[in-house]
Amino acid sequence: MVSPYKAIDAGVGANLNTVMGDAETLKRTTGAHINFNYNLDMFTALIAEIQFGTLAGGDTYTTTTGREFSNNFKSFCVRGQMQVGKIFYRLPHAIQKAYLSSGIGGINNNITSINRMSFKLPGYSTAGRPKSTNFFVPLRLGYEYRIKNAYKEPILKIDLGYQHNFVLGDDIDGFTANKKDIYSQLSLGFKIPLFGQRW
Numbered sequence: 001m002v003s004p005y006k007a008i009d010a011g012v013g014a015n016l017n018t019v020m021g022d023a024e025t026l027k028r029t030t031g032a033h034i035n036f037n038y039n040l041d042m043f044t045a046l047i048a049e050i051q052f053g054t055l056a057g058g059d060t061y062t063t064t065t066g067r068e069f070s071n072n073f074k075s076f077c078v079r080g081q082m083q084v085g086k087i088f089y090r091l092p093h094a095i096q097k098a099y100l101s102s103g104i105g106g107i108n109n110n111i112t113s114i115n116r117m118s119f120k121l122p123g124y125s126t127a128g129r130p131k132s133t134n135f136f137v138p139l140r141l142g143y144e145y146r147i148k149n150a151y152k153e154p155i156l157k158i159d160l161g162y163q164h165n166f167v168l169g170d171d172i173d174g175f176t177a178n179k180k181d182i183y184s185q186l187s188l189g190f191k192i193p194l195f196g197q198r199w
Helices: none
Strands: 005-020 028-039 044-058 068-083 098-115 131-148 154-167 182-198
Touching (some): 005 044, 005 154, 068 131
Antiparallel strands (some): 005 182, 028 044, 068 098, 154 182
């Protein structure tokens, strides 16, 4: 039996962020996201997403470089998403809702707090830009749980995902050093189907 679904979903959620950049100490920070989803079929979608929140890392006093920062960021990305059921439709229904997603995005960095000087190495400092914009490539693994009505149509989608963002630059921590930055996100989201009835 073919189940009905809506072509357009809208979603909101929360993120737990971690930066792997030029600051030695990792910190977890929070953020939020809003997205709109165009469902090509039951298993594939195109997603436009806005995120905002804080990225942070480092420790002024305990690390050799003294690097520490806080970044109030905003980002936008477009990505495609495909669930396991698109290819392996004979697997158990619960497994079919796992998905892989990737695309392209941009992040606007606003460094609100930073330490560039080292207390352990007198005279050592790290240069960088307090405001910048970088492109990034998101790679996301996740699972979507659907709550359905009596007609087997989804009325709420709960999304749990882990996203690794490969930044095509070295600015999200405010330090220009020797490697491009990466930030990861663990997210929980809720999507509501809006309109565009399909079968």
